[in-house]
Amino acid sequence: MxxxxxxxxxxxxxxAGPVRTPPEIKVSDDGKEAYIIIPPRPLAADIxxxxxxxxxxxxxxxELVAKINKSLYDGMKLESRYLLAKxxxxxxxxxxxxxxxxxxxxxxxxxxxDLNKVDYRVYKRKMLALAEKEQPxxxxxxxxxxxxxMDVFGNVLACENGEEVSLNLGQNVYQQGxxxxxxxxxxxxxxxxxxxxxDFDVSEVYMVDGDVDYHTGNIDFPGSVIIxxxxxxxxxxxxxxxxxxxxxxGKVITAGSVAAKQGIIGGVQRSEIRCAGSVYAxxxxxxxxxxxxxxxxxxxxxSSVIYAQGEVKVDGAPGSIIGGNIYASKGVEAKVIGxxxxxxxxxxxxxxxxxxxxxxxxxxxxxxxxxxxxKIDSYLGTYRYDSEEDSEKRDYVAKLIREREELRKExxxxxxxxxxxxxxxxxxxxxxxxxxxxxxxxxxVSVSGKFMHLKNEKDKCTFFYDKLxxxxxxx
Numbered sequence: 001m002x003x004x005x006x007x008x009x010x011x012x013x014x015x016a017g018p019v020r021t022p023p024e025i026k027v028s029d030d031g032k033e034a035y036i037i038i039p040p041r042p043l044a045a046d047i048x049x050x051x052x053x054x055x056x057x058x059x060x061x062x063e064l065v066a067k068i069n070k071s072l073y074d075g076m077k078l079e080s081r082y083l084l085a086k087x088x089x090x091x092x093x094x095x096x097x098x099x100x101x102x103x104x105x106x107x108x109x110x111x112x113x114d115l116n117k118v119d120y121r122v123y124k125r126k127m128l129a130l131a132e133k134e135q136p137x138x139x140x141x142x143x144x145x146x147x148x149x150m151d152v153f154g155n156v157l158a159c160e161n162g163e164e165v166s167l168n169l170g171q172n173v174y175q176q177g178x179x180x181x182x183x184x185x186x187x188x189x190x191x192x193x194x195x196x197x198x199d200f201d202v203s204e205v206y207m208v209d210g211d212v213d214y215h216t217g218n219i220d221f222p223g224s225v226i227i228x229x230x231x232x233x234x235x236x237x238x239x240x241x242x243x244x245x246x247x248x249x250g251k252v253i254t255a256g257s258v259a260a261k262q263g264i265i266g267g268v269q270r271s272e273i274r275c276a277g278s279v280y281a282x283x284x285x286x287x288x289x290x291x292x293x294x295x296x297x298x299x300x301x302x303s304s305v306i307y308a309q310g311e312v313k314v315d316g317a318p319g320s321i322i323g324g325n326i327y328a329s330k331g332v333e334a335k336v337i338g339x340x341x342x343x344x345x346x347x348x349x350x351x352x353x354x355x356x357x358x359x360x361x362x363x364x365x366x367x368x369x370x371x372x373x374x375k376i377d378s379y380l381g382t383y384r385y386d387s388e389e390d391s392e393k394r395d396y397v398a399k400l401i402r403e404r405e406e407l408r409k410e411x412x413x414x415x416x417x418x419x420x421x422x423x424x425x426x427x428x429x430x431x432x433x434x435x436x437x438x439x440x441x442x443x444x445v446s447v448s449g450k451f452m453h454l455k456n457e458k459d460k461c462t463f464f465y466d467k468l469x470x471x472x473x474x475x
Contacts, residue, residue: 023047023072025054025084031151032087034060036068038080044072051084058154060085090149093162097141098180098198100188131182131202137173138180138200140165170201187224189241189256191277203241212237212250224256233267248273248281257293264289270305278310290357294330301326301334307353311431319436321345327353331431338440338454347433348446350425359421366414369407376404425449433463447472 022045024037034056036047047065051057061084071078131137143162150156169175172183186202193199204223211229212219219225220238227237227245234250237243241256248264249271257277258264264271264279266286273279278293285302289295294310301314303323311330314321319335325346326332338345350356380400426449433445439461443454447465450472458474466473 023050023068025050025056027054027056027152031153031155032089032157033083034085034152036082036084038068038078038082042072042078045069047072047084056085056152058085058087058150058152060152085152087151087157088149090157090159091147092160093144093146095162096143096165098165098167098200099139099141101136101139130205131184131186131188133182133185135182136179137182137188137202140167140175140178140180142178166197168197168199170199172202172204173200187226187242189224206239212245233269233271242277243275258291263299266304279308282316290354295328307357309353321347327356329353329429329431331433333434333436335436336438336440337433337435338443340440342440342442345443346446347443348451349429349431349433350446350448351427351429352424355421355424359418359425362414362418362421366411366418369411369414373404373407373411376400376407380404422449428465428467430465435461435463445472 020041020043021039022043023039026035026037027033028035034051034054036050047069051060051065064082065084068078068082143164145161146159148156148159167175167180169180170189172186173180174183175181180200182202184202184204187205189199189201189203191199204221206219206221206223206225208216208219208225208227208229210216211232212227212235213230213232216235218236218238222240224241225237225239225243227243229245230247231237231245231250231252236251236253237245239252239254239256241254242259243252243254243256244259245252246260247262248258248260249266251272251274252258253274255276258273258275258279260281263283263285264273264281264287265283266272266288271287273287273289273291275290276292279289279291279295281297283299284295284297284304285300287304287306289304289306289308291307292309295301295306295308295312297314298316298319299314300318300320300322301312301324305325306312306327308326308328309330310328312321312326312328312332312334314334317335320339321332321334321337322339323343323345325348327348327350329350329352331349332347337347348356380397428448431447433447435458437460439445439454439458441455441457445452445454445463447463450465450470452463452472452474461474463472463474
């Protein structure tokens with residue numbers, strides 16, 4: 001029988017064995033959070049005492065502390081980190097507000113039903129409203145004070161109070177306490193800049209009870225113009241501020257916004273809008289619109305050309321864009337784009353819609369120059385000098401040669417401008433073309449210079465510039 005060997009060991013951990021280490025309290029750099037760090041082989045410890053030693057005393061999760069303490073003493077497995085205390089963030093006060101106290105001229109501009117259809121939120125933000133002389137037009141709501149916070153050590157964290165409304169008042173408005181008073185009867189002009197400053201004034205109003213036609217002639221007014229009828233084809237309204245009409249068939253040029261209750265409708269000659277503000281209409285057909293802001297239409301945009309530095313949105317029923325060319329800087333949104341009859345339609349989003357318009361004009365001018373150069377070269381190419389020809393013909397030939405040189409020089413400048421414009425228009429943008437229901441074939445969509453010519457219909461989708469693959473894509 002073989003003899004078994006005796007075995008020996010230790011009832012306690014050897015100094016060379018795995019070492020147990022105590023947990024550690026860590027506080028975030030901003031003092032707003034305190035954590036306990038649990039090592040792989042932790043020693044039992046009094047967590048509350050550790051927090052006291054670290055100076056942490058505010059908003060401690062006592063239930064979690066007790067649970068971790070028990071787990072350490074029982075040798076139970078724990079996570080590597082726990083949040084034991086969380087400070088209270090300071091709360092910034094609410095900023096001041098400007099609230100209008102005027103009547104909406106809905107009986108003149110748009111009915112409440114129409115306002116809802118023409119993106120009322122945007123329309124309301126523009127605050128088209130009538131003001132009465134020496135009456136309050138707006139109230140300035142005071143900002144609120146902030147609420148102090150506290151870190152895990154119990155130190156108070158300073159807060160910021162809300163900021164007062166920053167106003168730039170025009171010549172027809174003055175401030176009395178927290179009220180803005182109008183000096184005249186007129187139309188409120190309200191614009192909130194990107195830096196938060198609100199430009200606020202009341203402009204004089206030129207009211208037309210009927211149409212702008214042969215009876216009124218063209219209108220040029222240094223304020224706002226409200227027309228209860230139609231701006232007839234062939235007639236023009238120029239204004240400094242808002243222009244409001246039932247229907248626009250002629251031309252409008254204004255530094256403000258344009259609103260048409262029934263629509264902007266051209267015919268043999270397109271209805272033309274040039275404005276710095278937004279354009280609002282129920283319907284748009286055979287129109288050319290150049291705006292420094294957005295275009296908001298409730299029903300449809302048909303066979304129109306639009307250059308909008310803001311967004312173009314058609315969100316009512318049917319909410320369609322059919323035919324024409326739409327260029328927008330901040331995206332395009334419609335329920336339906338194109339039609340079952342495959343009407344050619346172009347929708348494009350670029351960093352600057354205005355640059356697209358300039359580009360098209362430059363391309364047209366280059367075409368004219370090239371055509372004229374071809375004619376001149378054709379004539380001069382067959383010309384043979386004759387010493388006996390009359391001086392009038394020699395002068396004509398000399399004139400053509402000078403004109404050719406000028407056109408060649410202009411062509412070089414135009415090519416440089418084209419290259420620069422095309423470079424700017426290729427810059428990536430984050431805005432999209434959003435189709436809520438359907439987009440039909442023969443629609444060309446472009447974003448940042450990348451295009452997709454659709455040959456198949458698609459249901460609800462969004463077109464965007466895919467930066468990773470440098471293409472237009474959809475989802």
